[in-house]
Amino acid sequence: MLALLSLLQTRRDWPGHVLSERLGVTTRTVRRDVDRLRELGYRIGAIKGPDGGYRLEAGSELPPLLFDDEQAIAIAIALRNAASSGVDIDDAAERALATVRQVMPSRLRHRIDGVRFVGTGSSVRADPAVLEAVSGAVRDRATLRFDYGDRSSVPRRTEPHGLVSRNGRWYLVAWDLERDDWRIYRVDRMRPRTPTGPRFEPREIPTRAAAAFVDARSKGSPDRDTWPCVGQFEISLPARDLVPWVHDGYVEEITERFSRVTAGSWSWTGLISYILRFDAPFCIIGPDELVDAADVAADRLRPAAERIREFDSGNDPDPG
CATH class of the missing domain: 1.10.10.10 (Winged helix-like DNA-binding domain superfamily/Winged helix DNA-binding domain)
Structure with a gap:
Protein backbone atom coordinates (compact mmCIF):
# COMPACT_ATOMS: atom_id res chain seq x y z
CA MET A 1 0.00 0.00 0.00
CA GLU A 57 -7.08 14.13 -6.10
CA ALA A 58 -5.50 17.56 -5.76
CA GLY A 59 -5.69 19.00 -2.28
CA SER A 60 -5.91 15.63 -0.56
CA GLU A 61 -5.09 15.77 3.12
CA LEU A 62 -2.48 13.08 3.51
CA PRO A 63 -1.95 11.37 6.85
CA PRO A 64 1.55 12.40 7.98
CA LEU A 65 4.78 10.41 7.83
CA LEU A 66 3.69 7.33 5.91
CA PHE A 67 7.05 6.37 4.43
CA ASP A 68 8.16 3.11 2.93
CA ASP A 69 11.60 1.77 3.88
CA GLU A 70 13.45 3.39 0.97
CA GLN A 71 11.88 6.79 1.65
CA ALA A 72 12.82 6.61 5.33
CA ILE A 73 16.46 5.88 4.50
CA ALA A 74 16.48 8.66 1.87
CA ILE A 75 15.19 11.15 4.47
CA ALA A 76 17.84 10.11 6.99
CA ILE A 77 20.65 10.46 4.44
CA ALA A 78 19.38 13.83 3.19
CA LEU A 79 19.03 15.29 6.68
CA ARG A 80 22.37 13.97 7.92
CA ASN A 81 24.02 15.36 4.80
CA ALA A 82 22.61 18.85 5.37
CA ALA A 83 26.05 20.25 6.20
CA SER A 84 27.25 19.71 2.63
CA SER A 85 24.32 21.68 1.20
CA GLY A 86 26.03 25.00 1.86
CA VAL A 87 22.97 26.30 3.73
CA ASP A 88 23.01 27.07 7.45
CA ILE A 89 20.38 24.49 8.44
CA ASP A 90 22.40 21.98 10.47
CA ASP A 91 20.44 22.46 13.70
CA ALA A 92 17.06 22.43 11.93
CA ALA A 93 18.01 19.27 10.04
CA GLU A 94 19.09 17.53 13.26
CA ARG A 95 15.79 18.42 14.95
CA ALA A 96 13.81 17.32 11.90
CA LEU A 97 15.56 13.95 11.87
CA ALA A 98 14.82 13.49 15.58
CA THR A 99 11.14 14.29 14.97
CA VAL A 100 10.90 11.87 12.06
CA ARG A 101 12.66 9.16 14.04
CA GLN A 102 10.24 9.40 16.98
CA VAL A 103 7.19 8.56 14.88
CA MET A 104 8.81 5.73 12.93
CA PRO A 105 8.18 2.09 13.84
CA SER A 106 11.10 0.43 15.63
CA ARG A 107 12.09 -1.46 12.49
CA LEU A 108 12.65 1.78 10.56
CA ARG A 109 14.23 3.55 13.54
CA HIS A 110 16.83 0.79 13.64
CA ARG A 111 17.61 1.26 9.94
CA ILE A 112 17.80 5.05 10.25
CA ASP A 113 20.15 4.78 13.25
CA GLY A 114 22.39 2.57 11.12
CA VAL A 115 22.95 5.33 8.56
CA ARG A 116 26.17 6.91 9.82
CA PHE A 117 28.74 8.82 7.77
CA VAL A 118 30.99 11.86 7.96
CA GLY A 119 30.24 14.70 5.58
CA THR A 120 32.50 17.48 4.35
CA GLY A 121 30.40 20.52 5.02
CA SER A 122 31.14 23.81 3.35
CA SER A 123 32.86 26.45 5.49
CA VAL A 124 30.76 29.08 3.71
CA ARG A 125 27.06 28.96 4.59
CA ALA A 126 24.12 30.73 2.99
CA ASP A 127 21.37 32.10 5.22
CA PRO A 128 18.18 30.04 4.66
CA ALA A 129 16.08 33.23 4.70
CA VAL A 130 18.26 34.81 2.01
CA LEU A 131 18.14 31.65 -0.07
CA GLU A 132 14.36 31.59 0.21
CA ALA A 133 14.06 35.25 -0.79
CA VAL A 134 16.35 34.86 -3.79
CA SER A 135 14.63 31.65 -4.87
CA GLY A 136 11.25 33.36 -4.64
CA ALA A 137 12.44 36.22 -6.85
CA VAL A 138 13.72 33.71 -9.42
CA ARG A 139 10.41 31.85 -9.35
CA ASP A 140 8.28 35.00 -9.60
CA ARG A 141 10.53 36.68 -12.20
CA ALA A 142 10.68 39.71 -9.92
CA THR A 143 13.43 42.34 -10.05
CA LEU A 144 15.72 41.84 -7.05
CA ARG A 145 17.68 44.54 -5.20
CA PHE A 146 20.38 43.57 -2.74
CA ASP A 147 23.51 44.76 -0.97
CA TYR A 148 26.54 42.70 -1.85
CA GLY A 149 29.63 41.91 0.21
CA ASP A 150 30.95 44.46 2.68
CA ARG A 151 30.52 47.39 0.35
CA SER A 152 28.25 50.26 1.37
CA SER A 153 27.58 51.30 -2.20
CA VAL A 154 24.31 51.58 -4.10
CA PRO A 155 22.49 48.20 -4.00
CA ARG A 156 22.64 45.94 -7.03
CA ARG A 157 19.52 45.84 -9.18
CA THR A 158 19.10 42.59 -11.10
CA GLU A 159 16.78 40.29 -12.98
CA PRO A 160 17.37 36.92 -11.26
CA HIS A 161 17.29 33.93 -13.61
CA GLY A 162 18.64 30.91 -11.76
CA LEU A 163 20.02 29.54 -8.49
CA VAL A 164 22.93 27.09 -8.71
CA SER A 165 24.52 24.96 -6.00
CA ARG A 166 28.12 24.13 -6.83
CA ASN A 167 30.80 22.63 -4.55
CA GLY A 168 28.98 23.60 -1.36
CA ARG A 169 28.27 27.19 -2.43
CA TRP A 170 25.15 28.84 -3.84
CA TYR A 171 25.23 31.23 -6.78
CA LEU A 172 22.67 33.49 -8.42
CA VAL A 173 22.83 33.95 -12.18
CA ALA A 174 21.26 37.32 -12.96
CA TRP A 175 21.10 40.09 -15.52
CA ASP A 176 22.61 43.21 -13.91
CA LEU A 177 20.45 46.16 -14.93
CA GLU A 178 23.14 48.75 -14.18
CA ARG A 179 25.98 46.95 -16.00
CA ASP A 180 23.71 45.66 -18.78
CA ASP A 181 25.38 42.24 -18.62
CA TRP A 182 25.17 38.80 -17.05
CA ARG A 183 26.67 38.42 -13.59
CA ILE A 184 27.15 35.64 -11.01
CA TYR A 185 26.63 36.46 -7.32
CA ARG A 186 27.41 34.38 -4.25
CA VAL A 187 24.26 34.03 -2.15
CA ASP A 188 26.21 34.05 1.13
CA ARG A 189 27.33 37.62 0.32
CA MET A 190 23.85 38.90 -0.58
CA ARG A 191 21.49 40.91 1.62
CA PRO A 192 18.20 41.26 -0.28
CA ARG A 193 16.14 44.41 0.05
CA THR A 194 12.36 44.34 0.22
CA PRO A 195 10.03 44.59 -1.45
CA THR A 196 11.06 43.09 -4.77
CA GLY A 197 10.64 45.16 -7.90
CA PRO A 198 8.45 44.75 -10.98
CA ARG A 199 8.19 41.52 -12.90
CA PHE A 200 10.36 41.04 -15.99
CA GLU A 201 10.41 38.98 -19.15
CA PRO A 202 13.15 36.33 -18.86
CA ARG A 203 16.18 36.64 -21.13
CA GLU A 204 18.05 33.75 -22.69
CA ILE A 205 21.16 32.87 -20.68
CA PRO A 206 24.19 32.60 -23.02
CA THR A 207 24.62 28.92 -22.11
CA ARG A 208 20.81 28.42 -21.92
CA ALA A 209 21.05 26.83 -18.46
CA ALA A 210 22.13 28.66 -15.29
CA ALA A 211 24.31 25.76 -14.08
CA ALA A 212 26.15 25.64 -17.40
CA PHE A 213 26.75 29.40 -17.17
CA VAL A 214 28.39 29.04 -13.74
CA ASP A 215 30.51 26.15 -15.02
CA ALA A 216 31.54 28.17 -18.08
CA ARG A 217 32.65 31.17 -16.02
CA SER A 218 34.59 28.92 -13.64
CA LYS A 219 36.52 27.68 -16.68
CA GLY A 220 37.24 31.18 -17.93
CA SER A 221 34.78 31.01 -20.82
CA PRO A 222 32.19 33.78 -21.27
CA ASP A 223 29.42 31.84 -22.95
CA ARG A 224 30.26 28.13 -23.34
CA ASP A 225 30.80 25.34 -20.82
CA THR A 226 34.21 24.51 -22.30
CA TRP A 227 37.80 25.15 -21.30
CA PRO A 228 39.55 27.91 -23.29
CA CYS A 229 42.62 25.68 -23.69
CA VAL A 230 42.14 22.05 -24.76
CA GLY A 231 44.99 19.70 -25.64
CA GLN A 232 45.79 16.08 -26.20
CA PHE A 233 48.61 13.89 -24.92
CA GLU A 234 49.58 10.24 -24.68
CA ILE A 235 50.76 8.82 -21.38
CA SER A 236 52.24 5.56 -20.10
CA LEU A 237 49.32 4.60 -17.85
CA PRO A 238 46.39 2.22 -18.38
CA ALA A 239 43.04 3.83 -19.03
CA ARG A 240 41.50 2.29 -15.90
CA ASP A 241 43.99 4.22 -13.73
CA LEU A 242 43.27 7.52 -15.49
CA VAL A 243 39.47 7.53 -15.71
CA PRO A 244 38.80 8.34 -12.00
CA TRP A 245 41.03 11.45 -12.19
CA VAL A 246 40.37 12.94 -15.62
CA HIS A 247 36.93 14.33 -14.63
CA ASP A 248 35.53 16.25 -17.63
CA GLY A 249 38.26 15.07 -20.01
CA TYR A 250 38.32 12.00 -22.24
CA VAL A 251 40.44 8.86 -22.03
CA GLU A 252 41.10 6.55 -24.98
CA GLU A 253 42.80 3.21 -24.48
CA ILE A 254 45.65 2.67 -26.95
CA THR A 255 47.14 -0.44 -25.39
CA GLU A 256 46.73 -2.13 -22.03
CA ARG A 257 49.41 0.15 -20.56
CA PHE A 258 49.18 3.23 -22.80
CA SER A 259 46.41 5.85 -23.16
CA ARG A 260 45.48 9.03 -25.03
CA VAL A 261 43.92 11.85 -22.98
CA THR A 262 42.03 14.95 -24.13
CA ALA A 263 41.71 17.55 -21.38
CA GLY A 264 41.23 21.27 -20.83
CA SER A 265 42.38 24.04 -18.52
CA TRP A 266 42.17 27.81 -18.09
CA SER A 267 45.68 28.22 -19.58
CA TRP A 268 48.22 26.18 -21.52
CA THR A 269 50.61 26.28 -18.55
CA GLY A 270 47.77 25.05 -16.34
CA LEU A 271 47.27 22.14 -18.73
CA ILE A 272 50.98 21.25 -18.47
CA SER A 273 50.65 21.09 -14.67
CA TYR A 274 47.54 18.95 -15.14
CA ILE A 275 49.57 16.44 -17.16
CA LEU A 276 52.52 16.42 -14.76
CA ARG A 277 50.37 15.43 -11.79
CA PHE A 278 49.98 11.92 -13.23
CA ASP A 279 53.75 11.42 -12.64
CA ALA A 280 54.30 9.19 -15.69
CA PRO A 281 56.14 9.52 -19.04
CA PHE A 282 54.05 11.30 -21.69
CA CYS A 283 54.23 12.94 -25.09
CA ILE A 284 52.18 15.89 -26.33
CA ILE A 285 50.04 15.38 -29.42
CA GLY A 286 48.94 19.01 -29.76
CA PRO A 287 48.10 21.72 -30.36
CA ASP A 288 51.25 23.78 -30.93
CA GLU A 289 50.34 26.14 -28.07
CA LEU A 290 50.58 23.23 -25.65
CA VAL A 291 54.01 22.25 -27.01
CA ASP A 292 55.19 25.86 -26.62
CA ALA A 293 53.88 25.93 -23.03
CA ALA A 294 55.86 22.77 -22.27
CA ASP A 295 59.04 24.46 -23.54
CA VAL A 296 58.38 27.54 -21.40
CA ALA A 297 57.69 25.39 -18.33
CA ALA A 298 60.92 23.44 -18.89
CA ASP A 299 62.92 26.68 -19.16
CA ARG A 300 61.43 27.84 -15.86
CA LEU A 301 61.98 24.56 -14.04
CA ARG A 302 65.65 24.05 -14.96
CA PRO A 303 67.02 27.14 -13.16
CA ALA A 304 64.68 26.49 -10.23
CA ALA A 305 66.15 23.00 -9.86
CA GLU A 306 69.69 24.39 -10.07
CA ARG A 307 68.99 26.84 -7.26
CA ILE A 308 67.69 24.02 -5.07
CA ARG A 309 70.97 22.14 -5.61
CA GLU A 310 72.94 25.26 -4.64
CA PHE A 311 70.92 25.58 -1.44
CA ASP A 312 71.58 21.95 -0.62
CA SER A 313 75.32 22.44 -1.13
CA GLY A 314 75.36 25.43 1.24
CA ASN A 315 76.18 28.01 -1.42
CA ASP A 316 74.27 31.26 -1.76
CA PRO A 317 72.26 31.16 -5.00
CA ASP A 318 72.80 33.87 -7.57
CA PRO A 319 69.78 36.16 -7.26
CA GLY A 320 70.07 36.89 -10.98
Whole structure:
Protein backbone atom coordinates (compact mmCIF):
# COMPACT_ATOMS: atom_id res chain seq x y z
CA MET A 1 0.00 0.00 0.00
CA LEU A 2 2.86 2.40 0.77
CA ALA A 3 4.49 1.62 -2.57
CA LEU A 4 1.15 2.24 -4.30
CA LEU A 5 0.71 5.53 -2.45
CA SER A 6 4.25 6.59 -3.39
CA LEU A 7 3.49 6.00 -7.07
CA LEU A 8 0.17 7.87 -6.92
CA GLN A 9 1.97 10.94 -5.56
CA THR A 10 4.52 11.09 -8.39
CA ARG A 11 2.16 11.78 -11.31
CA ARG A 12 -1.48 12.68 -11.94
CA ASP A 13 -2.95 9.63 -13.71
CA TRP A 14 -2.00 5.96 -13.40
CA PRO A 15 -3.62 3.29 -15.63
CA GLY A 16 -4.48 0.26 -13.52
CA HIS A 17 -2.42 -2.19 -15.59
CA VAL A 18 0.67 0.07 -15.32
CA LEU A 19 0.34 0.16 -11.53
CA SER A 20 0.02 -3.62 -11.38
CA GLU A 21 3.15 -4.05 -13.53
CA ARG A 22 5.17 -1.58 -11.44
CA LEU A 23 4.10 -3.22 -8.18
CA GLY A 24 4.31 -6.81 -9.41
CA VAL A 25 0.73 -7.62 -8.38
CA THR A 26 -2.60 -8.23 -10.12
CA THR A 27 -5.00 -5.45 -11.05
CA ARG A 28 -7.40 -6.95 -8.51
CA THR A 29 -4.83 -6.40 -5.75
CA VAL A 30 -4.39 -2.81 -6.91
CA ARG A 31 -8.16 -2.23 -6.66
CA ARG A 32 -8.24 -3.74 -3.17
CA ASP A 33 -5.33 -1.57 -1.96
CA VAL A 34 -6.89 1.55 -3.46
CA ASP A 35 -10.06 0.81 -1.48
CA ARG A 36 -8.01 0.45 1.70
CA LEU A 37 -6.27 3.78 1.08
CA ARG A 38 -9.67 5.42 0.58
CA GLU A 39 -10.77 4.03 3.95
CA LEU A 40 -7.70 5.72 5.49
CA GLY A 41 -8.83 9.07 4.13
CA TYR A 42 -6.97 9.35 0.84
CA ARG A 43 -9.04 10.86 -1.96
CA ILE A 44 -8.32 8.62 -4.94
CA GLY A 45 -10.50 9.09 -7.99
CA ALA A 46 -11.22 6.53 -10.70
CA ILE A 47 -10.48 7.21 -14.37
CA LYS A 48 -12.95 5.72 -16.82
CA GLY A 49 -12.15 4.36 -20.26
CA PRO A 50 -10.21 1.47 -21.84
CA ASP A 51 -7.06 2.50 -19.95
CA GLY A 52 -8.95 3.36 -16.80
CA GLY A 53 -6.95 3.83 -13.68
CA TYR A 54 -6.54 6.02 -10.63
CA ARG A 55 -5.73 9.57 -9.66
CA LEU A 56 -4.80 11.12 -6.32
CA GLU A 57 -7.08 14.13 -6.10
CA ALA A 58 -5.50 17.56 -5.76
CA GLY A 59 -5.69 19.00 -2.28
CA SER A 60 -5.91 15.63 -0.56
CA GLU A 61 -5.09 15.77 3.12
CA LEU A 62 -2.48 13.08 3.51
CA PRO A 63 -1.95 11.37 6.85
CA PRO A 64 1.55 12.40 7.98
CA LEU A 65 4.78 10.41 7.83
CA LEU A 66 3.69 7.33 5.91
CA PHE A 67 7.05 6.37 4.43
CA ASP A 68 8.16 3.11 2.93
CA ASP A 69 11.60 1.77 3.88
CA GLU A 70 13.45 3.39 0.97
CA GLN A 71 11.88 6.79 1.65
CA ALA A 72 12.82 6.61 5.33
CA ILE A 73 16.46 5.88 4.50
CA ALA A 74 16.48 8.66 1.87
CA ILE A 75 15.19 11.15 4.47
CA ALA A 76 17.84 10.11 6.99
CA ILE A 77 20.65 10.46 4.44
CA ALA A 78 19.38 13.83 3.19
CA LEU A 79 19.03 15.29 6.68
CA ARG A 80 22.37 13.97 7.92
CA ASN A 81 24.02 15.36 4.80
CA ALA A 82 22.61 18.85 5.37
CA ALA A 83 26.05 20.25 6.20
CA SER A 84 27.25 19.71 2.63
CA SER A 85 24.32 21.68 1.20
CA GLY A 86 26.03 25.00 1.86
CA VAL A 87 22.97 26.30 3.73
CA ASP A 88 23.01 27.07 7.45
CA ILE A 89 20.38 24.49 8.44
CA ASP A 90 22.40 21.98 10.47
CA ASP A 91 20.44 22.46 13.70
CA ALA A 92 17.06 22.43 11.93
CA ALA A 93 18.01 19.27 10.04
CA GLU A 94 19.09 17.53 13.26
CA ARG A 95 15.79 18.42 14.95
CA ALA A 96 13.81 17.32 11.90
CA LEU A 97 15.56 13.95 11.87
CA ALA A 98 14.82 13.49 15.58
CA THR A 99 11.14 14.29 14.97
CA VAL A 100 10.90 11.87 12.06
CA ARG A 101 12.66 9.16 14.04
CA GLN A 102 10.24 9.40 16.98
CA VAL A 103 7.19 8.56 14.88
CA MET A 104 8.81 5.73 12.93
CA PRO A 105 8.18 2.09 13.84
CA SER A 106 11.10 0.43 15.63
CA ARG A 107 12.09 -1.46 12.49
CA LEU A 108 12.65 1.78 10.56
CA ARG A 109 14.23 3.55 13.54
CA HIS A 110 16.83 0.79 13.64
CA ARG A 111 17.61 1.26 9.94
CA ILE A 112 17.80 5.05 10.25
CA ASP A 113 20.15 4.78 13.25
CA GLY A 114 22.39 2.57 11.12
CA VAL A 115 22.95 5.33 8.56
CA ARG A 116 26.17 6.91 9.82
CA PHE A 117 28.74 8.82 7.77
CA VAL A 118 30.99 11.86 7.96
CA GLY A 119 30.24 14.70 5.58
CA THR A 120 32.50 17.48 4.35
CA GLY A 121 30.40 20.52 5.02
CA SER A 122 31.14 23.81 3.35
CA SER A 123 32.86 26.45 5.49
CA VAL A 124 30.76 29.08 3.71
CA ARG A 125 27.06 28.96 4.59
CA ALA A 126 24.12 30.73 2.99
CA ASP A 127 21.37 32.10 5.22
CA PRO A 128 18.18 30.04 4.66
CA ALA A 129 16.08 33.23 4.70
CA VAL A 130 18.26 34.81 2.01
CA LEU A 131 18.14 31.65 -0.07
CA GLU A 132 14.36 31.59 0.21
CA ALA A 133 14.06 35.25 -0.79
CA VAL A 134 16.35 34.86 -3.79
CA SER A 135 14.63 31.65 -4.87
CA GLY A 136 11.25 33.36 -4.64
CA ALA A 137 12.44 36.22 -6.85
CA VAL A 138 13.72 33.71 -9.42
CA ARG A 139 10.41 31.85 -9.35
CA ASP A 140 8.28 35.00 -9.60
CA ARG A 141 10.53 36.68 -12.20
CA ALA A 142 10.68 39.71 -9.92
CA THR A 143 13.43 42.34 -10.05
CA LEU A 144 15.72 41.84 -7.05
CA ARG A 145 17.68 44.54 -5.20
CA PHE A 146 20.38 43.57 -2.74
CA ASP A 147 23.51 44.76 -0.97
CA TYR A 148 26.54 42.70 -1.85
CA GLY A 149 29.63 41.91 0.21
CA ASP A 150 30.95 44.46 2.68
CA ARG A 151 30.52 47.39 0.35
CA SER A 152 28.25 50.26 1.37
CA SER A 153 27.58 51.30 -2.20
CA VAL A 154 24.31 51.58 -4.10
CA PRO A 155 22.49 48.20 -4.00
CA ARG A 156 22.64 45.94 -7.03
CA ARG A 157 19.52 45.84 -9.18
CA THR A 158 19.10 42.59 -11.10
CA GLU A 159 16.78 40.29 -12.98
CA PRO A 160 17.37 36.92 -11.26
CA HIS A 161 17.29 33.93 -13.61
CA GLY A 162 18.64 30.91 -11.76
CA LEU A 163 20.02 29.54 -8.49
CA VAL A 164 22.93 27.09 -8.71
CA SER A 165 24.52 24.96 -6.00
CA ARG A 166 28.12 24.13 -6.83
CA ASN A 167 30.80 22.63 -4.55
CA GLY A 168 28.98 23.60 -1.36
CA ARG A 169 28.27 27.19 -2.43
CA TRP A 170 25.15 28.84 -3.84
CA TYR A 171 25.23 31.23 -6.78
CA LEU A 172 22.67 33.49 -8.42
CA VAL A 173 22.83 33.95 -12.18
CA ALA A 174 21.26 37.32 -12.96
CA TRP A 175 21.10 40.09 -15.52
CA ASP A 176 22.61 43.21 -13.91
CA LEU A 177 20.45 46.16 -14.93
CA GLU A 178 23.14 48.75 -14.18
CA ARG A 179 25.98 46.95 -16.00
CA ASP A 180 23.71 45.66 -18.78
CA ASP A 181 25.38 42.24 -18.62
CA TRP A 182 25.17 38.80 -17.05
CA ARG A 183 26.67 38.42 -13.59
CA ILE A 184 27.15 35.64 -11.01
CA TYR A 185 26.63 36.46 -7.32
CA ARG A 186 27.41 34.38 -4.25
CA VAL A 187 24.26 34.03 -2.15
CA ASP A 188 26.21 34.05 1.13
CA ARG A 189 27.33 37.62 0.32
CA MET A 190 23.85 38.90 -0.58
CA ARG A 191 21.49 40.91 1.62
CA PRO A 192 18.20 41.26 -0.28
CA ARG A 193 16.14 44.41 0.05
CA THR A 194 12.36 44.34 0.22
CA PRO A 195 10.03 44.59 -1.45
CA THR A 196 11.06 43.09 -4.77
CA GLY A 197 10.64 45.16 -7.90
CA PRO A 198 8.45 44.75 -10.98
CA ARG A 199 8.19 41.52 -12.90
CA PHE A 200 10.36 41.04 -15.99
CA GLU A 201 10.41 38.98 -19.15
CA PRO A 202 13.15 36.33 -18.86
CA ARG A 203 16.18 36.64 -21.13
CA GLU A 204 18.05 33.75 -22.69
CA ILE A 205 21.16 32.87 -20.68
CA PRO A 206 24.19 32.60 -23.02
CA THR A 207 24.62 28.92 -22.11
CA ARG A 208 20.81 28.42 -21.92
CA ALA A 209 21.05 26.83 -18.46
CA ALA A 210 22.13 28.66 -15.29
CA ALA A 211 24.31 25.76 -14.08
CA ALA A 212 26.15 25.64 -17.40
CA PHE A 213 26.75 29.40 -17.17
CA VAL A 214 28.39 29.04 -13.74
CA ASP A 215 30.51 26.15 -15.02
CA ALA A 216 31.54 28.17 -18.08
CA ARG A 217 32.65 31.17 -16.02
CA SER A 218 34.59 28.92 -13.64
CA LYS A 219 36.52 27.68 -16.68
CA GLY A 220 37.24 31.18 -17.93
CA SER A 221 34.78 31.01 -20.82
CA PRO A 222 32.19 33.78 -21.27
CA ASP A 223 29.42 31.84 -22.95
CA ARG A 224 30.26 28.13 -23.34
CA ASP A 225 30.80 25.34 -20.82
CA THR A 226 34.21 24.51 -22.30
CA TRP A 227 37.80 25.15 -21.30
CA PRO A 228 39.55 27.91 -23.29
CA CYS A 229 42.62 25.68 -23.69
CA VAL A 230 42.14 22.05 -24.76
CA GLY A 231 44.99 19.70 -25.64
CA GLN A 232 45.79 16.08 -26.20
CA PHE A 233 48.61 13.89 -24.92
CA GLU A 234 49.58 10.24 -24.68
CA ILE A 235 50.76 8.82 -21.38
CA SER A 236 52.24 5.56 -20.10
CA LEU A 237 49.32 4.60 -17.85
CA PRO A 238 46.39 2.22 -18.38
CA ALA A 239 43.04 3.83 -19.03
CA ARG A 240 41.50 2.29 -15.90
CA ASP A 241 43.99 4.22 -13.73
CA LEU A 242 43.27 7.52 -15.49
CA VAL A 243 39.47 7.53 -15.71
CA PRO A 244 38.80 8.34 -12.00
CA TRP A 245 41.03 11.45 -12.19
CA VAL A 246 40.37 12.94 -15.62
CA HIS A 247 36.93 14.33 -14.63
CA ASP A 248 35.53 16.25 -17.63
CA GLY A 249 38.26 15.07 -20.01
CA TYR A 250 38.32 12.00 -22.24
CA VAL A 251 40.44 8.86 -22.03
CA GLU A 252 41.10 6.55 -24.98
CA GLU A 253 42.80 3.21 -24.48
CA ILE A 254 45.65 2.67 -26.95
CA THR A 255 47.14 -0.44 -25.39
CA GLU A 256 46.73 -2.13 -22.03
CA ARG A 257 49.41 0.15 -20.56
CA PHE A 258 49.18 3.23 -22.80
CA SER A 259 46.41 5.85 -23.16
CA ARG A 260 45.48 9.03 -25.03
CA VAL A 261 43.92 11.85 -22.98
CA THR A 262 42.03 14.95 -24.13
CA ALA A 263 41.71 17.55 -21.38
CA GLY A 264 41.23 21.27 -20.83
CA SER A 265 42.38 24.04 -18.52
CA TRP A 266 42.17 27.81 -18.09
CA SER A 267 45.68 28.22 -19.58
CA TRP A 268 48.22 26.18 -21.52
CA THR A 269 50.61 26.28 -18.55
CA GLY A 270 47.77 25.05 -16.34
CA LEU A 271 47.27 22.14 -18.73
CA ILE A 272 50.98 21.25 -18.47
CA SER A 273 50.65 21.09 -14.67
CA TYR A 274 47.54 18.95 -15.14
CA ILE A 275 49.57 16.44 -17.16
CA LEU A 276 52.52 16.42 -14.76
CA ARG A 277 50.37 15.43 -11.79
CA PHE A 278 49.98 11.92 -13.23
CA ASP A 279 53.75 11.42 -12.64
CA ALA A 280 54.30 9.19 -15.69
CA PRO A 281 56.14 9.52 -19.04
CA PHE A 282 54.05 11.30 -21.69
CA CYS A 283 54.23 12.94 -25.09
CA ILE A 284 52.18 15.89 -26.33
CA ILE A 285 50.04 15.38 -29.42
CA GLY A 286 48.94 19.01 -29.76
CA PRO A 287 48.10 21.72 -30.36
CA ASP A 288 51.25 23.78 -30.93
CA GLU A 289 50.34 26.14 -28.07
CA LEU A 290 50.58 23.23 -25.65
CA VAL A 291 54.01 22.25 -27.01
CA ASP A 292 55.19 25.86 -26.62
CA ALA A 293 53.88 25.93 -23.03
CA ALA A 294 55.86 22.77 -22.27
CA ASP A 295 59.04 24.46 -23.54
CA VAL A 296 58.38 27.54 -21.40
CA ALA A 297 57.69 25.39 -18.33
CA ALA A 298 60.92 23.44 -18.89
CA ASP A 299 62.92 26.68 -19.16
CA ARG A 300 61.43 27.84 -15.86
CA LEU A 301 61.98 24.56 -14.04
CA ARG A 302 65.65 24.05 -14.96
CA PRO A 303 67.02 27.14 -13.16
CA ALA A 304 64.68 26.49 -10.23
CA ALA A 305 66.15 23.00 -9.86
CA GLU A 306 69.69 24.39 -10.07
CA ARG A 307 68.99 26.84 -7.26
CA ILE A 308 67.69 24.02 -5.07
CA ARG A 309 70.97 22.14 -5.61
CA GLU A 310 72.94 25.26 -4.64
CA PHE A 311 70.92 25.58 -1.44
CA ASP A 312 71.58 21.95 -0.62
CA SER A 313 75.32 22.44 -1.13
CA GLY A 314 75.36 25.43 1.24
CA ASN A 315 76.18 28.01 -1.42
CA ASP A 316 74.27 31.26 -1.76
CA PRO A 317 72.26 31.16 -5.00
CA ASP A 318 72.80 33.87 -7.57
CA PRO A 319 69.78 36.16 -7.26
CA GLY A 320 70.07 36.89 -10.98
